[in-house]
Amino acid sequence: MEKKDDNITAMCKPAAGEAGNTGDWRDLTPVIDRAKCIVSVKNRMVCHLCWLYCPEGVVKAGIPVEIDLRYCKGCGICAEECPAKAIAMVTNEEAKR
Ligand code: SF4
Numbered sequence: 001m002e003k004k005d006d007n008i009t010a011m012c013k014p015a016a017g018e019a020g021n022t023g024d025w026r027d028l029t030p031v032i033d034r035a036k037c038i039v040s041v042k043n044r045m046v047c048h049l050c051w052l053y054c055p056e057g058v059v060k061a062g063i064p065v066e067i068d069l070r071y072c073k074g075c076g077i078c079a080e081e082c083p084a085k086a087i088a089m090v091t092n093e094e095a096k097r
Pocket residue numbers: 030053054055056057058059067071072073074075076077078079
């Protein structure tokens with residue numbers, strides 16, 4: 001039986017892939033500028049607000065921060081919450097350049 005987590009109340013944990021493979025229909029793609037990202041600049045496990053706020057649980061809180069675009073829906077919450085303005089939401093065509 002799965003251990004009960006007392007820190008979880010009315011909210012639930014996001015799980016990558018719950019919305020399906022969104023890479024097919026996403027309009028905008030988040031692109032991280034590592035020259036601005038606090039984690040990359042400091043080379044430390046700090047900030048990670050993009051990981052905290054992503055509703056799809058597709059941001060990997062490592063060094064560097066990575067986003068699993070297979071399941072990102074392009075909502076832009078990570079870009080809104082980033083204190084360093086290190087995430088730009090760009091068109092899928094721009095992201096491929
Ligand atoms: S745009 Fe950002 S917050 Fe939204 S699903 Fe993608 S990684 Fe998560």
